[in-house]
Amino acid sequence: MTGLEKYKQTFFDECEDRLADLDAALAALEDDTARNDALYEAFRAVHSIKGGGAAFGFEALVQFSHSFESALDVLASKKDKLDRQKVGVMIRAADLLRVLIDAARCDRHVDVSDWHDVAGALESLCGGSAAPSPEEDLGAPAAVAELPDGGRAPCVYRIYFKPYAGIFRRAIDPLAIIGELKELGDLSIEADMADLPGLADLDPKASHLGWTLTLCTVHGQDDVAAAFEFVEGDCEMSIERVETAPAVAPGGVPDGAPGGTADRGDAVAGFLTSRMASIRVSLDRVDHLVNMVGEIVIAQAMLTQKFKETAGGSFPELVDGLEQFAGHTRNLQDAVMAIRAQPVGTMFARMPRLVRELCEVTGKNVELLVAGEATEIDKTVIEELADPLVHMIRNAVDHGIEPPDERKLAGKPAAGTIKLGAEQSGSRITISISDDGRGIDRDAVLRKAIGLGLISPASELSGTAIDNLILTPGFSTAASVSDVSGRGVGMDIVHTNVKRLGGRMNIRSEPGVGTDIQLTLPLTLAVLDGMVVRIGTDSYVLPILSIVETLSPRAVRINSIAGSSDVLKFRGEYIAVVDMHKLFGQCASGGGEDRLAIVTETEGAGLLALMVDQIIGQQQVVIKRLDHKLADVPGISGATILGDGNVALILDPAAISDVLGPSGTAPDFDGPGPGYIQEMVA
Amino acid sequence: MTLQVLTVDDSPTVREMIGDTLSAAGYNVLKAEDGEQGLRVLGSNPVDLIITDINMMVMGGFDFIREVRSDDSYDGTPILVMTTEISEDFKQLGRELGATGWIAKPFDPDKLIKVIQQVTH
Missing domain, CATH: 1.20.120.160 (HPT domain)
Structure with a gap:
């Protein structure tokens, strides 16, 4: 460029x-x-x-x-x-x-x-008067060229400047003139090298270049011309005012005080400050930075671990230093991640308009309440989430909210309400879309799921389980969706997108009262606080946030239930137990007697106990995505490199519970198991 | 680096005023009463900028500028002309001889410093 x-x-x-x-x-x-x-x-x-x-x-x-x-x-x-x-x-x-x-x-x-x-x-x-004819001089000052604070709005000048060849004899430095213009405002420069001769003919004492300069400044044309005072008559020069330019910083609050006393100097200072408040950096550069910091995190973890293993006891000061280093690394990582963070408000801002348009089309009356716009989340997540969100809002208006007369009959206010909110908790944010519409038509969903062969006609499912069926892959791919009067249009596709971002989706619906959809997403796609565990001979990483409790071997009482998975009693409730050995094919008979049960929380499927051999430690890990050929392995969300340099797969408890299926039985994996992947990744 | 400025003027008051203004702004100031003396100072001192009057008895400003510009070793040295009258003809002659810029007399100290900064950028 x-x-x-x-x-x-x-x-x-x-x-x-x-x-x-x-x-x-x-x-x-x-x-x-x-x-x-x-x-x-x-x-x-x-x-x-x-x-x-x-x-x-x-x-x-x-x-x-x-x-x-x-x-x-x-x-x-x-x-x-x-x-x-x-x-x-x-x-x-x-x-x-x-x-x-x-x-x-x-x-x-x-x-x-x-x-x-x-x-x-x-x-x-405009009453037919304010719209300009195409010939109207656009240079004419607009009605609001004055800033609210009484300062002058910046103007854009296009300047052409080409000194005559002999200008250097007068010890005039064109660069000094350009420097002076730069002090007036924002300057972009393009050199005109048309008259630059070849090296053989180049007279180093002559000036050959010209420049086209675009200056955005609050100063007047006289001030701009003043920079050329001494070269006038010794150059080709033209100054042309292009147009009035933006005056206030993005998101800046207009200062409504009319007749303010701010002088032009203040206006300039304000303008410059507003320009400095943010810079634009290409995403490539930020991502490069993120990756490099990721490598530093891994190197730091490796260094700390190796040192503690070998010589930690003899050098306490070095251990202290390494711990400080670890803290700084973590701060560095947070700071770098914050660069990519953007407020969800940018994505929410599109929604009021969408709702209004949908209301016009459907004849419904819907009020959209938005909260938590300032919550920040990774830019990629925002980009990937924008379309699914549109989809869900559309569904809520289209299928959730009833027409006004139907609402009145149901004793509800004629105008429906959709609440769109975002909230951060720990390293995840939750985006919720809830409406006070008619809720999901569970009979229709059930009929359809049975028709598609997603569940057997004999299954007995709870209401919530039925609602969540619409997230099952393949649910909406059938040609006709019109028999589902509740939600369901493409929800499974939304779910797939959310899962790809490392997020979860959960639906709660009550017939006649409304539907509440929650998306839980990681703040960043790059790092994770993890618990490193050993299953058989391999290390795996469990997201710390999913862990509810770790049970010692003594506390674990596993009961077998015929035709279903094992269960254990936890806080007065029976929860499903997954033998990770068996699941990942480590050895047919399962592990030893002294294994631990890690109770994990899964959105949607409740608690799940994972049987592992050993807890190795807690570590912040950098998430590496799996190659697309390996991306669909159930129960695995990614991989990372541990402090000792080994590759570990990252477990996804919710996906493991998906593997179990609604009946709670763990099927055997088809195709390559995680052990095989671990080798391939390494 | 401290810049060295030569001021050439037949009025001791003006020399003094320019000298004080520039010293206060951190410049080193050399003084000469006319063009000839100016050339002698230039012959024995490195100078980064010249400020000269026009109407002087022994060698006037325009002749002085012509002499300085005829010496290659002052090719890049800016010369500011300080005079009571700045007409188009005057500017034209100044340009032809190789003056870098001009300042009206009596001078505004701030403006003088600004112009000096501008031409010694």
């Missing part, structure tokens, strides 16, 4: 953020108390896109953003209530804006006539 191209990427990244802001602002429009703030936010988002677009000469984008912001401006100046129709126009306009941005990104042309209804509607919103 060269010159402007590099900045284009940044611009398009920024557009994504602004579009998300715009969506959020438009969603807030219907709330009358927040109406003007929302209009202001929307205006700022559009305005910022326009400013950036102008710097790169995306004319269609700039023209339309201009109409759009004019309409927003007009709406803000009127005090009347915004009806659905007007909000609808704004939403369509946001769609078109997105299309135009995509077109600019791919260098495509958009036939705006396809969108003439939007343009027309915007124009009529």
